[in-house]
Structure formats: C-alpha cells, structure tokens
Amino acid sequence: xxxxxxxxxxxxxxRAVIVCADELGFSLAANxxxxxxxxxxxxxSASLIVAAPWARGAAAxxxxxxxxxxxxxxxxxxxxxxxxxxxxPSLLDGDGGFPRTVEDVWEHADxxxxxxxxRAQLERAIYWGFDVSHLAVHxxxxxxxxxFFDAYLDLADELALPIRLPSAxxxxxxxxxxxxxxxxxxxxxxxRVVELGAARSTDELVELLAGLxxxxxxxxxxxxxxxxxxxxxxxxxxxxxSGHAAALARGGALASALEASGTARVSYRQLRAAMxxxxxxx
Numbered sequence: 585x586x587x588x589x590x591x592x593x594x595x596x597x598x599r600a601v602i603v604c605a606d607e608l609g610f611s612l613a614a615n616x617x618x619x620x621x622x623x624x625x626x627x628x629s630a631s632l633i634v635a636a637p638w639a640r641g642a643a644a645x646x647x648x649x650x651x652x653x654x655x656x657x658x659x660x661x662x663x664x665x666x667x668x669x670x671x672x673p674s675l676l677d678g679d680g681g682f683p684r685t686v687e688d689v690w691e692h693a694d695x696x697x698x699x700x701x702x703r704a705q706l707e708r709a710i711y712w713g714f715d716v717s718h719l720a721v722h723x724x725x726x727x728x729x730x731x732f733f734d735a736y737l738d739l740a741d742e743l744a745l746p747i748r749l750p751s752a753x754x755x756x757x758x759x760x761x762x763x764x765x766x767x768x769x770x771x772x773x774x775x776r777v778v779e780l781g782a783a784r785s786t787d788e789l790v791e792l793l794a795g796l797x798x799x800x801x802x803x804x805x806x807x808x809x810x811x812x813x814x815x816x817x818x819x820x821x822x823x824x825x826s827g828h829a830a831a832l833a834r835g836g837a838l839a840s841a842l843e844a845s846g847t848a849r850v851s852y853r854q855l856r857a858a859m860x861x862x863x864x865x866x
Contacts, residue, residue, distance in 0.1 A: 609639030652718035789841035
C-alpha cells in the first residue's frame with residue numbers, strides 16, 4: 585500500500601501517474617504544444633528550462649498552470665544552444681554554451697558555480713511569475729554523482745519542493761542511496777519515472793499504464809509541434825517529440841489511454857501541497 589497516495593487522498597493500492605510535459609521553453613512550438621496539453625488536462629504538469637531560448641516566451645504565456653523548473657547544465661544539441669545565466673566559466677564548452685554531455689559537466693563543473701547557476705534558474709522562474717511546483721534536472725544522469733545530487737537536494741529542501749529522481753533500480757549504478765537521502769530530508773518524489781520514448785498506439789499505452797506498479801509514477805513526454813525548426817534542432821528525435829504532441833492532443837493516444845485505463849492523474853502541485861503539509865505537521 586502506498587502511504588504517499590493516501591496522503592494525496594487516493595486509494596493506497598491504486599495506480600496514479602503524473603503526466604509531465606518536459607522542456608517548456610525549448611521553442612515556441614514546444615510552448616504551444618505543452619500549454620495546450622496542460623489546458624486540456626492531458627498533461628498534469630510541465631517542466632521549464634529557464635536557460636532555453638523560449639523560456640521568456642513561456643513566461644509571457646503562463647496562466648497559472650502547474651509548472652516546475654528543469655535545472656540545466658547541459659545543452660545537447662549541435663546547432664541549438666543555450667548557456668548559463670550566471671558568470672560560470674566551468675559550465676561553458678567551446679561554443680560558449682552549456683556542455684553537450686554529462687561527462688563533460690562531471691569533469692569540468694565547479695560545484696559552487698553549479699549551485700549559483702541552479703539557484704539563479706529557479707529564482708528567474710519565480711521572478712517571471714511561475715508558481716514553481718517541483719524541480720527536475722535536464723539530463724537526470726547529472727545527479728548520479730553525490731556532489732551534484734547534494735546541490736539538487738539542498739535546493740529542493742530549502743524551497744520545500746518535490747523532485748524527480750531516477751527509479752530505484754538506478755541506485756546501484758549511482759552507488760549511493762539517493763532515494764533514501766531524499767526521504768530523510770522529507771523531500772517527496774514519484775516512486776518511478778517512465779520515459780515515453782517513441783510514440784505508441786492507444787492500445788500500447790493502455791497496456792503500459794496497466795503495467796505500472798501500485799503507487800505514484802511519472803510519465804515524461806517532450807511534446808513539440810512538428811515543423812522545420814524542430815527537425816533542424818533535433819534531427820534524430822523530431823519524430824518522437826512531434827509524436828508526443830500528437831499523443832497529448834485532444835483525442836490523442838495518451839489522452840484516450842488514460843481514460844480507458846482508469847489511471848488516477850496527479851499533479852506535482854498536489855505533491856508539493858502534501859509535502860508542505862507534512863512539514864507543517866498537518
């Protein structure tokens with residue numbers, strides 16, 4: 585039985601899912617796809633890359649939706665670049681943007697610069713008017729080194745925000761108990777994270793949802809409306825991203841599968857409320 589689900593007002597043996605649309609701010613086409621999904625209810629939450637080129641545009645279109653901050657130290661695309669908000673020489677590659685790989689970050693990043701940069705990204709989102717619901721990390725593998733995880737957890741703990749963490753089976757690869765450390769700090773997170781990957785049919789998605797374990801899972805998508813900008817920026821992943829936008833569209837495969845499977849939908853804002861109530865003794 586899931587104690588967390590009970591705290592969210594759900595049956596403790598139920599299956600529940602946060603449907604999170606990642607990379608708000610990536611482009612105008614991403615912003616349009618993500619806000620449409622949030623406003624029709626096919627996505628329950630979204631994550632903003634504050635350092636990305638269209639983040640300010642996302643702020644201009646914000647109407648109080650459930651949006652968290654996807655803390656960035658990477659800009660993986662060859663032709664589509666973004667970089668730090670702060671003066672952070674150790675977080676730059678030869679192009680003047682964030683490094684493309686996690687390994688580059690691990691090798692060169694100064695931890696004090698990481699902490700300042702992540703705080704600046706969060707504070708910028710708040711300054712723009714976002715009611716930040718949670719934290720995630722762009723390229724979650726960054727947090728599989730303890731010193732980077734500590735910076736992440738400290739920020740979440742200070743602001744009383746839930747976080748996304750890799751699923752428990754990844755702990756063996758990391759070599760330290762990051763989920764236990766989050767629990768000790770009373771920082772909540774979904775029990776498991778499922779990346780949607782390639783677009784699937786409604787029947788396949790119903791099967792995926794039915795196969796989730798009891799408790800709270802998070803399903804992560806990166807929806808972007810198709811177009812030349814997306815195809816040029818992400819030549820290897822454009823079909824996947826446009827497929828995510830189609831899956832979240834009205835009558836799309838995921839929206840239909842959620843209805844058919846009876847899976848409870850939860851938002852990160854609900855998780856934040858439960859976390860803050862527990863800390864307040866409620």
